[in-house]
Amino acid sequence: MRKNSLSGLLDAKLRSEELKLVYKSYDIIGDIAVIRVPKKLAHQSTIIAEAILQLHNNVKAVWRQSSAVSGRFRLRKLEYLVGERRTVTAYKEHGCIFSVDLKNCFFSPRLSHERTRIARLVHEDEVIVNMFAGVGSLSIVIAKHSQAKRVYSIDVNPTAVSFMRENILLNHVLNRVIPVEGDSKTIIKERLRKTADRIIMPLPEKAFEYLDYGVEALKPEGGWVHYYDFEHARKDESSVSKVEAKVSQKLSLMNVSFSIPFSRIVRDTGPRWQQVVLDIQIFGKD
Numbered sequence: 001m002r003k004n005s006l007s008g009l010l011d012a013k014l015r016s017e018e019l020k021l022v023y024k025s026y027d028i029i030g031d032i033a034v035i036r037v038p039k040k041l042a043h044q045s046t047i048i049a050e051a052i053l054q055l056h057n058n059v060k061a062v063w064r065q066s067s068a069v070s071g072r073f074r075l076r077k078l079e080y081l082v083g084e085r086r087t088v089t090a091y092k093e094h095g096c097i098f099s100v101d102l103k104n105c106f107f108s109p110r111l112s113h114e115r116t117r118i119a120r121l122v123h124e125d126e127v128i129v130n131m132f133a134g135v136g137s138l139s140i141v142i143a144k145h146s147q148a149k150r151v152y153s154i155d156v157n158p159t160a161v162s163f164m165r166e167n168i169l170l171n172h173v174l175n176r177v178i179p180v181e182g183d184s185k186t187i188i189k190e191r192l193r194k195t196a197d198r199i200i201m202p203l204p205e206k207a208f209e210y211l212d213y214g215v216e217a218l219k220p221e222g223g224w225v226h227y228y229d230f231e232h233a234r235k236d237e238s239s240v241s242k243v244e245a246k247v248s249q250k251l252s253l254m255n256v257s258f259s260i261p262f263s264r265i266v267r268d269t270g271p272r273w274q275q276v277v278l279d280i281q282i283f284g285k286d
Contacts, residue, residue: 009051014044022048029102029109030089031060034078049081060084063102073157074106074134074203093137096144098167100135105160107135111202114266114277115141118226121279122146122198129196129217130154131184131210132203136164136177143173152196154180154187185210188217197223204230204275211247212254215282222257222282228266232273239274240265247278257283 049062061083087103124147139153233239262279
């Protein structure tokens with residue numbers, strides 16, 4: 001095994017049956033690595049973390065993800081392993097920099113491609129509502145890489161909104177990205193009905209429930225909704241088709257005229273579970 005690989009560094013420290021259990025993929029956000037370790041290998045977590053520190057000179061701390069992302073603020077439990085005992089870091093992507101607290105805010109570097117894909121679709125002078133904005137990463141990428149007029153960037157997590165405000169200043173998009181703290185249902189009903197050309201719904205756990213509010217935020221002539229969902233599919237099923245079917249049924253019941261010209265699997269999230277995105281064009285209500 002190559003000594004400059006994780007398996008190579010662990011070869012002399014773990015038994016062969018243990019080495020087979022090590023997850024080869026992990027997230028590096030700024031100078032912090034977040035790893036997952038199977039329960040059967042939990043007692044070797046520190047050894048694995050030390051190998052990651054040795055493998056990546058830029059990594060200053062390693063934490064273990066010990067729970068799934070869950071709860072109102074989409075958080076995961078992190079267990080300290082080695083290095084500096086902190087969860088705040090700065091992550092760079094597509095000419096942007098994001099300050100984030102990995103313990104108290106949701107953030108995924110694995111959605112980098114999706115952030116730029118959406119930004120490329122935005123037209124000049126569009127008004128956008130990001131209903132689940134987190135620390136503002138997608139909103140800021142859009143502002144930096146398009147001629148959007150304004151991006152309303154909503155999140156219910158006050159810590160995330162605090163970091164969002166910092167990131168708006170760091171990336172010089174003040175007055176174009178508007179941070180809003182609160183539940184996007186309430187914010188849209190009170191402030192943003194019929195204002196947007198484009199809606200972004202990057203919270204798969206809540207997108208279906210909030211879909212009618214997203215449509216309500218669009219201008220009367222319609223616009224675009226970027227809808228994200230998790231779906232399970234057997235071998236003979238398509239997760240994309242299943243999401244398209246349930247969303248189409250809901251929009252039809254809402255008397256909305258629409259088409260879905262683009263859809264794709266964003267990533268695998270578990271055995272036969274996938275994250276799916278639909279780009280939905282809304283033409284208005286019948």
